[in-house]
Amino acid sequence: MLRVRFAPSPTGFLHIGSARTFIFNWLYARHNQGAMILRIDDTDVDRNSQASLDSIFEGLRWLDLPWDEQYRQSDRVDLHRQMAWRIFEKGLAYRDFTPATTQGGEGTWLFNPGMRELSPEESRRRADAGEPFVLRFRVAHDDPNPVKFHDAVYGEQSKLPADIEDFALLRSNGIPTYHMASCADDIDLRISHIIRGQDHLTNTFKHGLIFEAAGAAPPQFAHLPLLIAPDGSKLSKRKHGPVVSVTTYRDYGFLTQAFINFLCLLGWSPKDDREKMSRQELVDAFSFEGINRSNAVVNFTEQEPFDPKAVWLNAEFIRTLPLAELAGLLSPFVPAKFDKLEQIAPLIQERIKLLSDAATVADFFFLDELPPYDPEELIPQKGDPAMAITALKRALEILATADFNHQALDAGLRAGAQDLKIKPGQMFQPIRVAVCGRKNAPPLFETLEVLGRDVCLKRIAQAIQKL
RNA sequence: GGCGCUAUCGUCUAACGGUUAGGACGGAGCCCUCUCAAGGCUUUAAUACGGGUUCGAUUCCCGUUAGCGCUACCA
Numbered sequence: 129m130l131r132v133r134f135a136p137s138p139t140g141f142l143h144i145g146s147a148r149t150f151i152f153n154w155l156y157a158r159h160n161q162g163a164m165i166l167r168i169d170d171t172d173v174d175r176n177s178q179a180s181l182d183s184i185f186e187g188l189r190w191l192d193l194p195w196d197e198q199y200r201q202s203d204r205v206d207l208h209r210q211m212a213w214r215i216f217e218k219g220l221a222y223r224d225f226t227p228a229t230t231q232g233g234e235g236t237w238l239f240n241p242g243m244r245e246l247s248p249e250e251s252r253r254r255a256d257a258g259e260p261f262v263l264r265f266r267v268a269h270d271d272p273n274p275v276k277f278h279d280a281v282y283g284e285q286s287k288l289p290a291d292i293e294d295f296a297l298l299r300s301n302g303i304p305t306y307h308m309a310s311c312a313d314d315i316d317l318r319i320s321h322i323i324r325g326q327d328h329l330t331n332t333f334k335h336g337l338i339f340e341a342a343g344a345a346p347p348q349f350a351h352l353p354l355l356i357a358p359d360g361s362k363l364s365k366r367k368h369g370p371v372v373s374v375t376t377y378r379d380y381g382f383l384t385q386a387f388i389n390f391l392c393l394l395g396w397s398p399k400d401d402r403e404k405m406s407r408q409e410l411v412d413a414f415s416f417e418g419i420n421r422s423n424a425v426v427n428f429t430e431q432e433p434f435d436p437k438a439v440w441l442n443a444e445f446i447r448t449l450p451l452a453e454l455a456g457l458l459s460p461f462v463p464a465k466f467d468k469l470e471q472i473a474p475l476i477q478e479r480i481k482l483l484s485d486a487a488t489v490a491d492f493f494f495l496d497e498l499p500p501y502d503p504e505e506l507i508p509q510k511g512d513p514a515m516a517i518t519a520l521k522r523a524l525e526i527l528a529t530a531d532f533n534h535q536a537l538d539a540g541l542r543a544g545a546q547d548l549k550i551k552p553g554q555m556f557q558p559i560r561v562a563v564c565g566r567k568n569a570p571p572l573f574e575t576l577e578v579l580g581r582d583v584c585l586k587r588i589a590q591a592i593q594k595l
Numbered sequence: 596g597g598c599g600c601u602a603u604c605g606u607c608u609a610a611c612g613g614u615u616a617g618g619a620c621g622g623a624g625c626c627c628u629c630u631c632a633a634g635g636c637u638u639u640a641a642u643a644c645g646g647g648u649u650c651g652a653u654u655c656c657c658g659u660u661a662g663c664g665c666u667a668c669c670a
Contacts, residue, residue: 137670172669228668236597237666262668282600291598291666299668306670330599330665353601360662393619397608401618420608423663427606427620437607437620447633478633489631541629556629568631
């Protein structure tokens with residue numbers, strides 16, 4: 129059975145690049161009726177935090193793409209160690225007693241001098257004496273045959289052993305490194321396909337060596353191009369702020385489906401001209417052939433914190449939402465009861481791009497007192513304050529008695545404009561500003577209807593005072 | 596520095612040797628219209644550079660340049 133895994137490490141919030149990796153794994157699993165495994169790669173005890181673990185689960189839960197199995201690497205350390213020592217026993221790893229502080233530096237580093245050729249006896253003796261060591265893989269640097277693997281996205285890959293350093297398997301504190309833990313788990317969990325970021329492409333040579341040393345057949349690999357910032361650098365919270373965190377998208381009112389859709393279009397294409405796709409369409413269309421090889425820019429700026437395409441997709445999905453569903457989704461963003469929201473929803477559905485826009489675009493529905501506005505805005509096009517006052521006074525009379533439904537209001541106010549010998553637009557604008565506190569608002573009659581007679585009369589009266 | 600990967604409109608991408616280099620977002624304009632949206636139409640803009648191979652290169656090969664990744668007892 130096909131088995132894929134998503135293996136985040138809890139050293140930070142859930143990054144949108146990680147989210148895309150998760151989504152691609154999920155799509156691949158679903159497309160092939162395989163299993164999706166979530167594995168928390170928490171081998172770096174110093175950098176792990178509960179906060180990031182929470183953030184990861186929070187983000188994944190919002191994505192609403194359920195996984196089938198779940199593991200945590202820290203529960204499986206014994207397994208990783210055993211596999212490391214089995215590699216050691218085969219002579220494919222050795223103890224390196226070089227203190228950590230003396231390492232690093234310029235140029236190519238392959239191994240620490242003197243440690244590869246320590247005799248088994250001496251190595252054992254020093255270890256028994258309590259001297260700390262790391263367990264290193266013994267790469268066959270003199271082997272002229274390249275290490276090879278096939279990547280489903282990047283094709284045939286090969287690298288000379290002479291260019292691969294003796295990487296660590298076990299740290300001096302006994303905790304397995306990422307390479308060791310990851311491979312041991314991939315073997316033990318029978319992972320058939322590893323789909324991950326391209327930053328692991330060159331690590332894969334090391335992993336190939338581990339699989340071979342452990343006597344396991346390597347899985348299939350598919351590396352994904354990275355998501356980068358407009359300046360070409362990698363996305364980081366420190367440099368680019370909250371836009372790189374999944375929960376930020378949720379908090380600003382992205383729909384899960386729009387967010388997933390957007391991420392899928394970064395580095396992958398269905399190869400036809402489809403852009404807006406449902407989850408099922410994505411599952412059906414997803415394949416490694418559609419994955420690109422070059423990094424994709426998430427196009428945000430300081431003024432526009434979200435990629436315009438993500439925003440556009442979100443607006444598209446909002447427009448297709450059933451009104452009751454939209455009203456429900458809106459409720460965390462605005463102070464209004466559900467039945468009021470159901471009335472408002474149709475008026476703002478095609479006027480908001482993010483759910484959070486409702487709070488600003490439709491504020492006048494929720495506020496008791498309108499925020500201050502410029503009385504000049506009450507004056508109609510090619511009109512003067514006197515015209516505004518006349519129009520508003522007439523509106524007051526009409527609204528005092530009219531039926532409060534939009535057909536009646538439409539007819540009544542148009543008739544009023546005709547009586548006053550002004551254009552309908554000149555009649556409507558003062559009313560709109562009086563009632564909404566702004567020039568740009570949803571259609572007038574529906575808005576009046578939702579606001580109700582009392583509020584409308586009160587606000588128009590207040591507007592007349594301002595003139 | 597070494598090794599690896601990548602390079603089509605501003606951005607996301609399509610074109611797997613032959614196209615007026617297509618679509619989408621964004622921008623601009625027009626139409627519709629009680630404002631704003633939405634919708635419709637039009638428009639804007641690209642094969643990084645230099646060599647090959649070929650009747651013919653966005654596409655294949657080499658080089659240059661640029662970007663990214665790995666080069667840790669991070670993942």
